Amino acid sequence: MKIKDIVNHDIVNLTNCEHEPIHIPGSIQPHGFMIAFGTDDLKINFCSANVNEFIGISHEQLLGKVFLDVFGAQADTQLKRYLGNFAATKTSILKITLCQRDFQCTLHISGENYVLEAEPDTHTxxxxxxxxxxxxxxxxxxxxxxxxxxxxxxxxxxxxxxxxxxxxxxxxxxxxxxxxxxxxxxxxxxxxxxxxxxxxxxxxxxxxxxxxxxxxxxxxxxxxxxxxxxxxxxxxxxxxxxxxxxxxxxxxxxxxxxxxxxxxxxxxxxxxxxxxxxxxxxxxxxxxxxxxxxxxxxxxxxxxxxxxxxxxxxxxxxYDLARRTNIALEKLNASELPPLMESFKIISVNPELLRLCNAAGVSLLISGQVFKNGLAPSDENVVVLSEKLRAYSNDTTFYTDKLINFVGDSKELCEDISGVIYHSLGNNNSIIWYRPETLSEVHWAGNPDKAIIKDSRGLHPRNSFNLWKQIIKCRSNEWLQPELNAAANYAHALQKQISMLLLSREEEKYRTLNETLKEANAELENINWISTHDLQEPLRKIQLISSKLMYGEQEEIIPQYVMDSLQRMNVSADRMQTLLIDILKYTRIKNSADGFELVDLNEIVSEIADETREVFHEKNGKISASHLPSIHGVPFLIKQLFSNIILNSLKYSDPARNPEIIISSSPNPVKSAASKNKLSYAVSFKDNGIGFEQQYAESIFNIFTRLHGVSEYKGSGVGLALCRKIMQTHGGNIVATGTPGEGSTFTLYFPVD
Missing domain, CATH: 3.30.450.40 (GAF domain)
Structure with missing residues (x-):
């Protein structure tokens, strides 16, 4: 049987001293001995070289033997009784007799071994x-x-x-x-x-x-x-x-x-x-x-x-620090300030804001304005520092007692300050508390930069522990947890104040807009009145006088050039009257659901076909419709809508072919961007007229917009704008597609609900 030691013989040097395997030295101190035996069979796998000094048996005689065979039944029973309750007793001392000598032992598990460390029992x-x-x-x-x-x-x-x-x-x-x-x-x-x-x-x-x-x-x-x-x-x-x-x-x-x-x-x-x-x-x-x-x-x-x-x-x-910071926090929160920008100036100069976290200065950056008190950078540097800390903290919170470590590229920000607490208040707003540099003297036991020394003999720890004084610069007093808690609590309250300010601004803006809207509506009502009465009355007189001059009995014959002028005047008056009537229709449409009922679109199409039969007959036109759904709407508006689209198709028919209008509906409700992502019935009007360039598909719905001159096609430019407004009133949408020389398609999307 060959025996070897497990001593770690690696030489410690500058490259490995930080990773020295001190947990596996392969040796022990000599005031006790150690044996390690398997957890499953209690066979001795390791033992220290000094066992012979304590129990009179050499390590060669122990290795490979079972604990019972070496130390006898009494010691084996003592050990097994201890191991039986090892989970509960592993921190207590095992007292055991080995080779007729009493020992006090500690026991722990290392890998697959119990490690027993024994020292002579000398207690009294x-x-x-x-x-x-x-x-x-x-x-x-x-x-x-x-x-x-x-x-x-x-x-x-x-x-x-x-x-x-x-x-x-x-x-x-x-x-x-x-x-x-x-x-x-x-x-x-x-x-x-x-x-x-x-x-x-x-x-x-x-x-x-x-x-x-x-x-x-x-x-x-x-x-x-x-x-x-x-x-x-x-x-x-x-x-x-x-x-x-x-x-x-x-x-x-x-x-x-x-x-x-x-x-x-x-x-x-x-x-x-x-x-x-x-x-x-x-x-x-x-x-x-x-x-x-x-x-x-x-x-x-x-x-x-x-x-x-x-x-x-x-x-x-x-506790005392927390009590003082809480008093400052309560005083700040008790201040009732109006939701105005001036409030942040009042807040910034309140001395409790500095006492809150024992700061020397504070700055508020609100909507691009800087409010400061005490020790703080310039307004420009407050903005720069806020931006840097916002990016560094990912728009949350940040604190340090050594700011220069984080803004070393902008040392001018640290000229007077070393410690900060930063809180983002959202939308690029922030609050920052500041502390100045606090010079401190640290007494080291020897030069801290010479903890490890390398000389001709190898690697050594320092041998001088004489007092070494170091002055710490660019550092403030450390922020304590109660100070950080108070700053966080007030930043949260301040964020509410900003929200109130923004809400107040929005309310004021909407109030102003509402007043403007009321004025616009009043003006629109005046225009409506003028269109109904004041403008139409002189227009009728113009039409009456021109008709008498053209068709009445006159003693003298009117020259032809005068007659032509009267005819042009009469045509213009008719066109103006049509425009006034269309404007009146447009302004009377209300965006409300008043009067909504179930409308059968098939009946609407049938009524319009009867009313326009003569017009279609004159142009040899044809209108056909498949089965259409019933929708919720205002019947007279739906009829006005369908009539405008049908008559618009007749107006812009191609002289080279007989006009044809096909009205159809999708078999099932659809949901798309065109329907504004609402489940809708899609009703299409397809004609074979002159069509239009697709780039004008939106502009044709703007009021008074015309793609053709008055001499080519009569109209006010209100009809399609009226169609879109009716669809908006019904919560739907109208979309147009066209191809020049082939025709146009107008699709109406009526929401199912």
């Missing part, structure tokens, strides 16, 4: 008693703190009292995972780290991922020699994921980092809040130090107290 009753007393005392203290910082300080001190470490820090991450020592308890003879910042490179991504998986990490002696893990060489690349291991060996770069700090032992507890690594409880000792599993669990409990209280404590701290 005092350990348990001290842990209970300290935890009870901590709970009493916790009830007497209000802020998160006070709570973290209490936990730092409580954890130090329980564990005895020289230094305990509560380490909090920002959104870029730079760390800050948020609270600290340390021995009097060592330099405090409280308030120092550490760059995100000090704890790389893969390390943070492990902190999310394994909440407690212990290094008993920084200067330890890693113990390799062995397995049977089966010709495959066998490995063991130690992400959840307590004994897992540490990255050599991290070990050197701690050595550079002078640390001898550490314990780290993860603080997880809403699925994110919020921070760490970092414990440092300046000589080797180990803890019993009970004390480790008690320290881990302290971390859980913090994470369970983060929301509560932050809520307490934010």
């Amino acid at each position: 009753l005092n350990d348990v008693s001290d842990v209970y007393n300290q935890t009870a005392l901590f709970l009493s203290y916790m009830n007497n703190t209000s802020t998160l910082r006070e709570l973290c300080q209490l936990i730092a001190q409580g954890t130090r009292d329980i564990t005895g470490y020289d230094r305990v820090m509560v380490y909090r991450f920002d959104k870029e995972y730079n760390g800050e020592v948020f609270a600290e308890a340390c021995a009097d003879n060592i330099e405090p780290f409280l308030g120092l910042h550490y760059p995100h490179t000090d704890i790389p991504v893969q390390a943070r991922e492990l902190y999310l998986k394994n909440l407690l990490r212990l290094i008993v002696d920084i200067n330890y020699t890693p113990v390799p893990i062995f397995t049977i060489d089966e010709g495959t690349d066998k490995n063991l994921d130690l992400s959840l291991s307590i004994l897992r060996s540490t990255s050599p770069i991290h070990v050197e980092y701690l050595q550079n700090m002078g640390v001898g032992a550490t314990m780290t507890i993860s603080l997880i809040h809403r699925g994110r690594l919020w921070g760490l409880i970092a414990c440092h000792h300046y000589s080797p130090k180990n803890l019993t599993p009970e004390i480790r669990l008690a320290a881990q409990l302290q971390g859980q107290f913090i994470t369970s209280q983060i929301d509560v404590r932050q809520s307490n701290e934010e």
